[in-house]
Amino acid sequence: MSRAAGKKTNTESAPKRILVAEDSPVCRRLLESVLAEHPYELYVASNGQEALTGFKTFDPDIMLLDWIMPDLSGAELCRIIRKSQNTYIYIILITSSTERSRVIEGLDSGADDYQ
Numbered sequence: 001m002s003r004a005a006g007k008k009t010n011t012e013s014a015p016k017r018i019l020v021a022e023d024s025p026v027c028r029r030l031l032e033s034v035l036a037e038h039p040y041e042l043y044v045a046s047n048g049q050e051a052l053t054g055f056k057t058f059d060p061d062i063m064l065l066d067w068i069m070p071d072l073s074g075a076e077l078c079r080i081i082r083k084s085q086n087t088y089i090y091i092i093l094i095t096s097s098t099e100r101s102r103v104i105e106g107l108d109s110g111a112d113d114y115q
Contacts, residue, residue: 019043019060021051021077022094023069031064048072055081060089067095067106075109082110 018040022028025046032044043058045051048071054060063081065074072080074093081089093111095102106114 017041017058017060019051019054019058019063021045021048021069022066023047048077051077052080062090064092064094067093075106078109078111
């Protein structure tokens with residue numbers, strides 16, 4: 001993957017770098033094992049602070065963020081990332097909640113999708 005001054009180029013065809021932030025060890029391992037079967041580079045974080053560090057150092061194309069984490073929620077992390085990103089990152093919030101108000105809150109935080 002070519003990068004110029006830390007920015008993604010237009011010649012990239014598909015996302016290659018995925019950051020997963022999930023505080024549940026079981027869910028984290030499940031996501032990691034599924035994604036490891038594909039040609040992605042993974043950065044796995046167990047909380048919001050680790051995910052924020054990964055965002056700054058790993059330069060992900062996609063972020064999968066658990067909604068409920070002990071330090072920063074996925075929605076809070078999404079707001080922080082949207083304010084400080086240099087290139088667009090596709091963000092998916094992961095939660096078991098299907099309440100309409102939560103879906104709206106997640107999308108309002110800047111998430112692209114809600115699972």
